[in-house]
Amino acid sequence: MGTTDEGGGEAVRPWYADGLRFECTQCGNCCSGPPGAVWFTAEEAGAMARELKIATAEFLERYTRRVGARRSLKELKIDGRYDCVFLDRTTRPGKAICGIYRARPSQCRTWPWWPEVVESPETWEETKRRTPCPGMGSGRVHPLVEITIGLTGS
Numbered sequence: 239m240g241t242t243d244e245g246g247g248e249a250v251r252p253w254y255a256d257g258l259r260f261e262c263t264q265c266g267n268c269c270s271g272p273p274g275a276v277w278f279t280a281e282e283a284g285a286m287a288r289e290l291k292i293a294t295a296e297f298l299e300r301y302t303r304r305v306g307a308r309r310s311l312k313e314l315k316i317d318g319r320y321d322c323v324f325l326d327r328t329t330r331p332g333k334a335i336c337g338i339y340r341a342r343p344s345q346c347r348t349w350p351w352w353p354e355v356v357e358s359p360e361t362w363e364e365t366k367r368r369t370p371c372p373g374m375g376s377g378r379v380h381p382l383v384e385i386t387i388g389l390t391g392s
Contacts, residue, residue, distance in 0.1 A: 253359055254385055260350060261377020266334025267369045268349050269322040275310035276322055278343035283309070289341035311343075344391045350374055351388025 278286070287297035301323050302309045313320040321327075324337040336342050350356075350373075355365045366374040 252356070252382070254356055254362075255382050257379040257381045258356070258362070258385060259375050259377055259379050261373045263373045263376075264330075264333040264335060265372055266321070266325050266327060267371055269325040269334065269336070269346070270316075270319045271369070273313065273320045275305055275308075276343060277308060277310060277345055282341070282343045285341040286338050286343070289338045348388040348391055351380075351385050353389060356385065356389070 283297060283302075284294050286301075287294040290297060290301075292300075298309065301312055303312050312323040314323055315321075322336075324342075325334055326337045327334045329335060336346065350362075350365065350371065354361060356362060362374065365371065
């Protein structure tokens with residue numbers, strides 16, 4: 239017996255129902271590129287501040303910027319690209335690591351399981367090409383349940 243959607247019809251299986259391959263290569267490309275925004279909640283701001291051992295107000299002043307009614311992590315323009323302020327390309331030669339990895343915001347934790355990325359096979363491939371993300375399509379298969387958790391930010 240299949241599951242039903244809210245309208246009582248058969249639920250549509252997402253195109254990635256059999257899972258997707260992904261393995262982070264620590265290239266840093268998902269943390270860099272054209273200007274953008276890294277959104278976070280007040281709780282995440284507190285966690286990032288604690289990770290840095292500073293007050294939340296100091297964290298917000300030093301590492302974030304206002305974008306409309308919200309706040310985003312700052313970016314640093316390096317070699318024509320905009321890196322997240324916490325992207326560290328020097329500590330581990332050949333790797334790009336997050337300076338606040340344990341406290342990184344949900345937006346970062348859930349990459350590449352974003353709705354606009356997994357909308358279709360075409361958007362997956364376009365994101366893989368445009369980012370570029372060498373980890374998309376390689377590594378272990380992440381099952382549907384993991385992808386769904388990422389999509390909901392849980």
